[in-house]
Amino acid sequence: MTSDGWTDAGSGNWTKAGTYGTATLHTGSNTLTYALDDTLTATQALNTSSHPTETFTVPVTDGTATASTNVVFTIDGSNDNPTVSALVDHNLVEAGGVANGTLGTATATATITKGDVDGTASYDTAALTSDGWTDAGSGNWTKAGTYGTATLHTGSNTLTYALDDTLTATQALNTSSHPTETFTVPVTDGTATASTNVVFTIDGSNDNPTVSALVDHNLVEAGGVANGTLGTATATATITKGDVDGTASYDTAALTSDGWTDAGSGNWTKAGTYGTATLHTGSNTLTYALDDTLTATQALNTSSHPTETFTVPVTDGTATASTNVVFTIDGSNDNPTVSALVDHNLVEAGGVANGTLGTATATATITKGDVDGTASYDTAALTSDGWTDAGSGNWTKAGTYGTATLHTGSNTRSPMRSTIR
Missing domain, CATH: 2.60.40 (Immunoglobulin-like)
Known part of the structure; x- marks a missing residue:
């Protein structure tokens, strides 16, 4: 037994490791037990179509002659579910500032690890479809989320998430906001299935008012x-x-x-x-x-x-x-203004043949103006009112008791009383 690889475990027991587990020979009870080890890679690799055998030789002797028998154990394989996991590289960050002028981090990528110890794990397209994913062709699947869109790249075993800063939900995030967006990635080995949740975290930013x-x-x-x-x-x-x-x-x-x-x-x-x-x-x-x-x-x-x-x-x-x-x-046009101030009264000459002199002239100072332009003498109105252009900017008009002269250059008007001799 020793030469065949058995180990004396004491108390009449002998053990030997096999491919899929360990055999124990109990000499006291004349039994051989086999314990299947489901943690072994070889065991895990068995599928429903697998039926390997494990053979152990039990020898006996009468002190002179020997004999042996092969004890054959059959292991029926079972299907192990596929496995899938994901690792996201970093958080996403919303763009902020004025009209999203302060850039954030618009994309993040999860690396998908899928496997099957006794078969081949592939992406479960039926489950993807029923979960709202859309086949975008070339092995890519897309799904819209609350803050952006996820794309599963089956060829590279990655899941990318593109943050959409134009969405109302994304714009509503602030510096205190750290929501998560979860996408489920399913796999199958043709019989059993598995899935993993890929969780992306979005860090909000402050948008200017x-x-x-x-x-x-x-x-x-x-x-x-x-x-x-x-x-x-x-x-x-x-x-x-x-x-x-x-x-x-x-x-x-x-x-x-x-x-x-x-x-x-x-x-x-x-x-x-x-x-x-x-x-x-x-x-x-x-x-x-x-x-x-x-x-x-x-x-x-x-x-x-x-x-x-x-x-x-x-x-x-x-x-x-x-x-x-x-x-x-x-603006509007304001009318011009004009006013006059006469310096004193005139006095008629009297006495004999007007020998007693009076005050023959008086002068009025003319004040004209325009708050939003320039006021000038209205020659057309002067003419229509009976004034005569005397040249050099002077205008005259005969009155009842004398003659007035408008001096446009000096802004004065001098009326003169007629003198009869």
């Missing part, structure tokens, strides 16, 4: 005589603010540093060149009130279309954004 504005109409300066021709004194911009992964609020610190004044009740004001803007945070509107008494506003004419810009800032507590709200003011 957004803000925009829409102004309803232009403002129009009042014109005419003393602003008697009304214009359009107010305009309103509707503010649209938002944050795909948080809450956008007005940035009060930025408003203050930009010269806005807290007017209380959620309102902020800022004086401009032509009027005053008021930001109503409660209604998300910005109103602009044109001040027709301002010199800059009065100076506008019909050819004037200046703009007035106010910056509205927002924040999500981390990132900021702002928009320029632009109001357009259409």
Whole structure:
């Protein structure tokens, strides 16, 4: 027995290792037991079609002669399920910042390890189909997830995940968000199946808030005589603010540093060149009130279309954004103005043959102007009113008691009383 590889285990027992397990000869009970070892590679490799035998020789002697017998054990194989596992290389990271301008990590890859100790493991296409995977051809299968799309490459035994930063669910992630996306990969050996869950982790990023504005109409300066021709004194911009992964609020610190004044009740004001803007945070509107008494506003004419810009800032507590709200003011024509101040009264000459002199002349100083242009003497109106062009910028008109002369160069008018001798 010893020469045949048996080992004396004591107490009348002898053992010998076989291919698929171990045999033990119990001399006291005249039995040979065989213990199958299912951990052995050879045993694991057996399948339902496998029926190998394991033979052990038992020898005896009478002290002079010997004899032996072969004890043959048959092992019927069984099917072992295939195995599959996956290892993901890294987390994905959402793009963030302004319009996803801060790049993240858009892809990750899981390496798939599949096997079968007693057969061949292949991807279970029927299970893939029933689980919502789509055959993309060339051994590739795709499945849309919540935050992106997974692609199973059966040829390379990899599963890639492409994060889609345009999806609402992805955009909604913030720095505190770390959701997982799970995809099941099934395999089969033709009889039994197995699967593994491939878990990708997405680390969210902060997206900047957004803000925009829409102004309803232009403002129009009042014109005419003393602003008697009304214009359009107010305009309103509707503010649209938002944050795909948080809450956008007005940035009060930025408003203050930009010269806005807290007017209380959620309102902020800022004086401009032509009027005053008021930001109503409660209604998300910005109103602009044109001040027709301002010199800059009065100076506008019909050819004037200046703009007035106010910056509205927002924040999500981390990132900021702002928009320029632009109001357009259409100028109007203000009538020119003219006034006169006479220096003194005239006095008729009296006495004998007007020998007692009076005050023969007086002068009126003419003040003319135009807040949004240039006032000049209206020669057509002078002519139609009976004035005569005397040359050199002078105009004369006979009155009841004398003659007036308008000196356009000096902006004076001198009436003279006629003297009769």
